[in-house]
Amino acid sequence: MRLPKTEHTSRPWRVHEFTSDFAIEDVWSFHTPGAGPDDFPAMLAAMRASGGLAQQPWPARFLFALRWKIGALLGWDKPSAGVGNRVTSLRDRLPDDIRDAPRGSDNEAMPLKAVYELDMESARELANKTVHTVMHLGWVRGTNGDYELRMAALVKPNGLVGRLYMAAIAPFRYLIVYPALTRRWERAWLDRDHHHDHVKAEHEEGTSR
Known part of the structure; x- marks a missing residue:
């Protein structure tokens, strides 16, 4: 679910301390039923276990494949345009x-490569000839009392080309990429939770014999 940008800016995330020159592009929430305050590492592990782009629905895979093809033709993704070359890493x-x-x-x-990972938030970054972008993940208490995942996309466009690029991909983010990501990450949490319950039940059954 898309959220207002104030849902990111109003929280005391550490990422605010060193991204004042980035603009907030999107803020999104992902439901994780039954999650508690200490489950952020478990959510990150579930997301990693769910697989990468190859596991996304075909529309999202097609869009990313098209993006990489265009990037290769136009030289957007050369190492010289990445983190550590065109831009310095946020780790600095x-x-x-x-x-x-x-x-x-x-x-x-x-x-996107890791910048930091704390108990309640993490950040990853990517840079090319169009943008320097940061994906911030945070763990917050939702309105129903459960904790849930929040994602904020922070961007620094590279001139006019970067601004045009972000405008061009906006409809695809909202109509295809983020809905697919929501289904994938929320399913990752549920699969992790079900697996945990299954293992717990087997353990309890074994100890009761």
Whole structure:
């Protein structure tokens, strides 16, 4: 579910300390029934276990494949345009206490690379010739008392090309990418929860014999 930007700006996330030059593009919520305040690491693990782009519905896979093809033709995604080359990593801006915390894991299925991972929030970044973007994930208490995942997309467009690019992809984000992501991540939580309950039941059954 799409949320107003104030749902991100009003919370005391540490990411605010070093992203003042980024604009908030989107804020989204993902329901995680039964989640508690200490379940953010479990949610991140469930998301990783759910697989990368190859596990997304075909419309999302098609859009990303098209994006990478266009990027290859126009040279958008060359290493020289990425983090550490065209832009410096946000890790260079981190306060010492966050820099010393666990960074989070990277893999080829996730093009956004880890910046930091704390008990209640994490951030990943990606850069190319169009934008420098940050995906911020936060863990908050929802209106029904359960905790839920919040995602904020922060962007710094690279000139006019970057601004035109963000405008062009907006309809596809809202109509295809985010709905597919919502189904995938919410299902990842439920699958994780069901697996946990199954293991717990087997354990209790074994101990009662």
